[in-house]
Amino acid sequence: MNTNDPVPNPNINILEYLNKQKGFENKVAVFTSWQIFPAILNVKRSGLPVNSGYTNFDDAKADERLKYLNEIQHKVPEMLGPDERLDFLTYEFSKEYIKQYKPRVLYMGFDETDDLAHDGNYKFYLQSANKEDGFLGELWQYLQTDPQYKDKTTLIITCDHGRGDVPLENWRDHGTDTPHSEQTWFAVIGPDTPPTGVIKSQTTTYHKQLAQTIAQLLGFDFKAAAGHEVGDPVNTVIDK
Ligand SMILES: [Zn+2]
16 A cells, blocks of 8 residues: 555554553644544544644643634635645644643644645745744743653654655655655654764664654553564664
8 A cells, every 4th residue: 555545554653552551641642734644543543632634623621722723723725735734833733732731742743845845845845844943943942941841851853754866856756766765864852862972873773763762762662562563762773
């Protein structure tokens, strides 16, 4: 299967796994711009709260700011189509949710840079990446002012694929026909990840290692429980 159709994912995801662990029950939440995530995270099975696309955040306990976001998200033009919410809304929903509900794990999925690159809209592609950088900076600053999160919280920032570079106009695309677009990156900031300067190791790390890396940071072993292939945590690879 290799389409963007909303097929319920048969695999148990790290978020679904964490949501069932002691102390994490109902403390895992997901906000994404792309409407397909309820299928990716198989909400029917997982029971995860997943707010995606231009769907309202529906909870009787939601505070005024979350209700206001529900209201205004239908007032912006759907510039990326009806299935891709603008990222500032996804970010604001996430931020207000964190402030009110204090989740222990939150997954936030943006969309704009991918869509704008496919459109060849370089100006707004850069601007969107810059705005998203700002969101992450603001989020980190907030986490450092809240005693529940301060010095206890890790942010992992990554992308689901790279983009082409040969020839250069292939920056718009990605996929099996686009060389080098399988190359990705991730960044980690948090109390268990000391800044050690430039990494000199030549080790290649893979996205399939991130699930177990997240589990390990929280003291769990996802690999043993997943029932499907899961990579080793990133640090053990770098330490070799
Ligand atoms: Zn894409």
